[in-house]
Amino acid sequence: MEEMEEGVCAVLREYGSEQNLLSKPDGSATFLQGDTSVLAGVYGPAEVKVSKEIYDRATLEVVIQPKVGMPSVRERAREQCVRETCEAALLSTLHPRSSLTLILQVVHDDGSLLSCCLNAACMALMDAGLPMGRLFCGVTCAIDAESQIITDPTAQQEKECRALMTFAIDSKDRNVLMSSTKGSFSVKELQQCIAVSQKASEKIFQFYRDSVKRRYSKIL
Amino acid sequence: MGRESVGERSLTMETIYSCFKDKIGQVILPGDVFSFDVSAAEDSVVRAEKVICGPGLRRNGDEILVHKSGILRHKAPNLYWIDSQQKRYVPAKGESVIGIVTAKSGDIFKVDVGGSEQASLSYLAFEGATKRNRPNVQVGDLVYSQFIIANKDMEPELVCIDSCGRANGMGVFGADGLLFKVSLGLVRRLLAPQSDIVKDLEKIFPFEMVVGMNGRVWVKAKTVQQTLIVANLLESCENMTAQQRQVLFRRVAEGSL
Numbered sequence: 001m002e003e004m005e006e007g008v009c010a011v012l013r014e015y016g017s018e019q020n021l022l023s024k025p026d027g028s029a030t031f032l033q034g035d036t037s038v039l040a041g042v043y044g045p046a047e048v049k050v051s052k053e054i055y056d057r058a059t060l061e062v063v064i065q066p067k068v069g070m071p072s073v074r075e076r077a078r079e080q081c082v083r084e085t086c087e088a089a090l091l092s093t094l095h096p097r098s099s100l101t102l103i104l105q106v107v108h109d110d111g112s113l114l115s116c117c118l119n120a121a122c123m124a125l126m127d128a129g130l131p132m133g134r135l136f137c138g139v140t141c142a143i144d145a146e147s148q149i150i151t152d153p154t155a156q157q158e159k160e161c162r163a164l165m166t167f168a169i170d171s172k173d174r175n176v177l178m179s180s181t182k183g184s185f186s187v188k189e190l191q192q193c194i195a196v197s198q199k200a201s202e203k204i205f206q207f208y209r210d211s212v213k214r215r216y217s218k219i220l
Numbered sequence: 221m222g223r224e225s226v227g228e229r230s231l232t233m234e235t236i237y238s239c240f241k242d243k244i245g246q247v248i249l250p251g252d253v254f255s256f257d258v259s260a261a262e263d264s265v266v267r268a269e270k271v272i273c274g275p276g277l278r279r280n281g282d283e284i285l286v287h288k289s290g291i292l293r294h295k296a297p298n299l300y301w302i303d304s305q306q307k308r309y310v311p312a313k314g315e316s317v318i319g320i321v322t323a324k325s326g327d328i329f330k331v332d333v334g335g336s337e338q339a340s341l342s343y344l345a346f347e348g349a350t351k352r353n354r355p356n357v358q359v360g361d362l363v364y365s366q367f368i369i370a371n372k373d374m375e376p377e378l379v380c381i382d383s384c385g386r387a388n389g390m391g392v393f394g395a396d397g398l399l400f401k402v403s404l405g406l407v408r409r410l411l412a413p414q415s416d417i418v419k420d421l422e423k424i425f426p427f428e429m430v431v432g433m434n435g436r437v438w439v440k441a442k443t444v445q446q447t448l449i450v451a452n453l454l455e456s457c458e459n460m461t462a463q464q465r466q467v468l469f470r471r472v473a474e475g476s477l
Contacts, residue, residue: 133250
């Protein structure tokens with residue numbers, strides 16, 4: 001792992017979350033990062049159509065609903081990213097021939113939307129009690145015109161940057177589970193961004209722990 | 221807590237390797253790994269304790285992996301499990317559940333138990349049932365039955381008799397009454413031997429209750445109004461502490477008298 005240069009610190013906007021807020025889904029959670037807010041609902045393990053069933057693992061379906069309008073190709077690309085991350089983290093071999101459905105509703109988008117979706121998805125999967133081998137979180141980094149690394153950029157900062165990267169970091173070994181990048185950057189800058197994201201992910205995992213402790217505090 | 225790093229793990233990562241016993245009664249998350257209590261001095265022979273893993277825990281050689289979030293519980297001498305809150309039921313062998321009959325096909329009934337697949341219940345799995353004397357079960361009936369086969373690879377199977385061939389309370393029920401769904405955690409609290417919730421509810425008015433481990437509860441009281449009151453009280457018990465619940469029950473008891 002590269003050493004971080006001085007002056008680069010992982011500053012995240014204020015974040016918050018709530019679990020088990022919807023009554024119909026088996027698991028639900030909302031995650032806020034600054035002004036960006038995403039609501040996630042999970043159903044499963046439930047019945048699956050014979051055409052979609054996989055004989056030895058669960059079939060995971062992810063649907064992202066934008067705030068306005070019909071889902072387009074952009075949402076499909078994000079769904080693919082979220083689905084790959086969830087499949088790496090879930091123990092889907094424990095529920096063969098079942099379906100797991102994850103629905104993400106964008107409540108407000110002010111930058112770092114994909115990482116907010118990933119965080120909401122992880123909290124909802126935990127709330128539903130689905131077996132997971134590891135937790136994951138999403139961190140977005142932007143490189144602006146002065147080559148400064150900004151973590152958790154707002155929509156304005158995302159517009160003005162020359163490169164935007166989102167990483168999904170796992171909780172066990174801090175490995176990168178998924179990366180989605182846009183723009184031009186050097187290899188060194190990529191490695192720096194990964195290091196910054198890994199540092200930021202520790203704060204988010206500590207927040208997950210505190211959130212779950214708060215949730216179970218009534219029956220402790 | 222805080223073991224020295226193993227192999228090439230970087231010091232900036234905090235992999236949580238800690239002794240199991242320290243964490244009893246605390247919240248743990250998926251991805252937490254525990255290894256057995258190995259003292260640094262005796263590295264010639266590693267003695268792994270015999271640990272029985274309940275729901276939420278998996279064995280991986282010398283390590284125990286956590287795959288659900290919840291509170292770690294312990295029962296002497298060596299049983300550990302994760303107490304988690306969940307709404308979705310996953311069939312497990314030996315559990316008694318309330319099912320709804322959805323179809324009759326050939327020699328079996330198809331029963332919906334709330335899991336990922338419908339379970340099958342044979343005609344002959346009722347007390348006193350023979351090929352000539354078929355049980356009186358219609359589509360839409362409620363059955364209280366037990367799983368004899370329930371794993372991830374096979375279709376779950378139910379029976380309404382125990383190993384001696386007696387019904388033992390199982391079978392079709394529910395001529396009147398109300399069936400509703402609660403979370404699995406509340407169901408476990410209701411089925412505990414000295415359940416506070418059931419004791420407090422009994423004091424309000426008499427009622428009949430059937431509790432299935434798949435989160436389904438059926439209640440019947442003397443009048444429809446009383447049935448609805450009991451159902452609403454049970455549904456609201458989920459998120460209350462003991463004091464809040466007793467205050468609410470006392471208010472209802474005074475109001476209904």
